[in-house]
Amino acid sequence: MTDDYLWDPGAPPDPEIQRLEALLRPVAHAHAPLRRDVIPSTSPRIRVGRWGMIAAGILVVAGGWFAARYRATSPWSVATMQGAPVIRSADGSIARGVVAQGSVVETDARSSAAISVGRIGRAELGPGSRLRLLDVGASEHRLSLERGTMHASIDAPPRYFVVQTASALAVDLGCVYTLAVDERGNGLLTVEEGEVELQHGDVRVAVLAGNSAALRNGSGPGLPFPVRASTALRRAIEAYDTDPTTAGALDAVLTAADSQSTITLWHLLQRADPASRERVFARLAAISPPPAVVTRERIVRGESGALQRWRTDLQPAWEIEPPLWRRAWLAMRR
Amino acid sequence: MRARRRLPDSLPSPAPSIVETAGLVSAARDGDRAAFGALYERYARMVHGVLLATAQQDDVQDLVQDVFFRALRQLRTLREPAAFGAWIATIARNEARMHHRAEKPTEELSHQHPDPGGDPDSVPDRLGTDDVLHALRAVPERYREPLTLRLVEQMGGEEIAARLGLTHGTVRVYLHHGLRLLREQLGAPHD
Numbered sequence: 027m028t029d030d031y032l033w034d035p036g037a038p039p040d041p042e043i044q045r046l047e048a049l050l051r052p053v054a055h056a057h058a059p060l061r062r063d064v065i066p067s068t069s070p071r072i073r074v075g076r077w078g079m080i081a082a083g084i085l086v087v088a089g090g091w092f093a094a095r096y097r098a099t100s101p102w103s104v105a106t107m108q109g110a111p112v113i114r115s116a117d118g119s120i121a122r123g124v125v126a127q128g129s130v131v132e133t134d135a136r137s138s139a140a141i142s143v144g145r146i147g148r149a150e151l152g153p154g155s156r157l158r159l160l161d162v163g164a165s166e167h168r169l170s171l172e173r174g175t176m177h178a179s180i181d182a183p184p185r186y187f188v189v190q191t192a193s194a195l196a197v198d199l200g201c202v203y204t205l206a207v208d209e210r211g212n213g214l215l216t217v218e219e220g221e222v223e224l225q226h227g228d229v230r231v232a233v234l235a236g237n238s239a240a241l242r243n244g245s246g247p248g249l250p251f252p253v254r255a256s257t258a259l260r261r262a263i264e265a266y267d268t269d270p271t272t273a274g275a276l277d278a279v280l281t282a283a284d285s286q287s288t289i290t291l292w293h294l295l296q297r298a299d300p301a302s303r304e305r306v307f308a309r310l311a312a313i314s315p316p317p318a319v320v321t322r323e324r325i326v327r328g329e330s331g332a333l334q335r336w337r338t339d340l341q342p343a344w345e346i347e348p349p350l351w352r353r354a355w356l357a358m359r360r
Numbered sequence: 361m362r363a364r365r366r367l368p369d370s371l372p373s374p375a376p377s378i379v380e381t382a383g384l385v386s387a388a389r390d391g392d393r394a395a396f397g398a399l400y401e402r403y404a405r406m407v408h409g410v411l412l413a414t415a416q417q418d419d420v421q422d423l424v425q426d427v428f429f430r431a432l433r434q435l436r437t438l439r440e441p442a443a444f445g446a447w448i449a450t451i452a453r454n455e456a457r458m459h460h461r462a463e464k465p466t467e468e469l470s471h472q473h474p475d476p477g478g479d480p481d482s483v484p485d486r487l488g489t490d491d492v493l494h495a496l497r498a499v500p501e502r503y504r505e506p507l508t509l510r511l512v513e514q515m516g517g518e519e520i521a522a523r524l525g526l527t528h529g530t531v532r533v534y535l536h537h538g539l540r541l542l543r544e545q546l547g548a549p550h551d
Contacts, residue, residue: 032510032535033517043511043539049492050512053417055408060400060428145439183442183525199527221527232529338536341529 109137236346385441446525495545503538
């Protein structure tokens, strides 16, 4: 069985999947048109008198004015949670309550703020933070966390909510997470629900619920690790993230990793040079043997298809969703 | 109208369908029937698959119409137009659950347990559509939906991810594990 055809019906077919498809074809969607009674018929024409036309004209003008005003301000609003957060407009003036494109929200050491992120969720800004709203478009909402802590709770299509920092881009894939950075871009991302992808150049790091990853100025996102990881593994990852060429850095990670931290080892396969990759493969294979199609040779060569295939088997163990009561609480606050 | 900013190379462009869908939803909200028809054309197959994963097969075509009727009435409550796919999938799930609760118990399918005497390396030969559909419905919901969309509605992984609002990685995992569980249900060994 190949996963290529399972993912892409245009790929070379897998006979077994084709047989299942053929058996299920009779129950597929028959492309029936939408019934007429589903869509209400057009309203009957109503004769409108001269005064009616004038009233309608006034309404259109007034509506246009309100709409223009609404668009100019954007639907992002800020509520004070504590202290006195400040909103600066793009021109430097102090704004009240509403954040428009180019605006900055700042909290001092005693302030915190809750930002309503359009219609897609909520972001809480902790003390000592500075957040800039870069873009509110149809295809994405982009902001920049210049320093401080942001707890985001987002309900939107993947890659719709994007946060820039000095060291990496945090791309929301539908989730709840906390991002903390200093002005240089050093910090930590912790995901509570769903998934965030950290990007820096060609590097992509998948941080799933129940995992964290450090951000480092100059080197981008670090290796992801479970929030429940041992102190030994955390220290080993920190040392490796800081300088992977240090003698013993790789060995320390391999020694400290266990069956709960395959997310770390899988990402390490992508980072390590071919010689080291063989050792990472051996360690990960000892914890969770790869499927037959994922061979040592393919992994050492860095074949993307083999890496993704192995990830498919490993990923269910990476995600640690919060308990039900916590999920209900987060959904309520969203 | 503000020109759309070009995305930097480091960020993959969002699927164009997200932007197009948002436009269609806005137009449909304003009473554009053709726009709502276009949403139906685009999402009916997905809604059909989501319903088929739970509801009685004979009722699914009617339920698709009911889901779109409900969606049209509730369109103004949709918080984010670009999330139409995930939103209508939720309506379909609820509709299927309500239907499932209301329906009377039916006779078990005759081939619920396939003959284990067939080729041990593949799914048994003497299977019919009902057998496979029955086995598919026994797969846990999180895997069942993407797998139904793939095997029944012939949608590709990328399309399933875009329509359901899931990531590619998640859909890959669900398809792979879902197929393994389906094969177990059908009495075939997995890889």
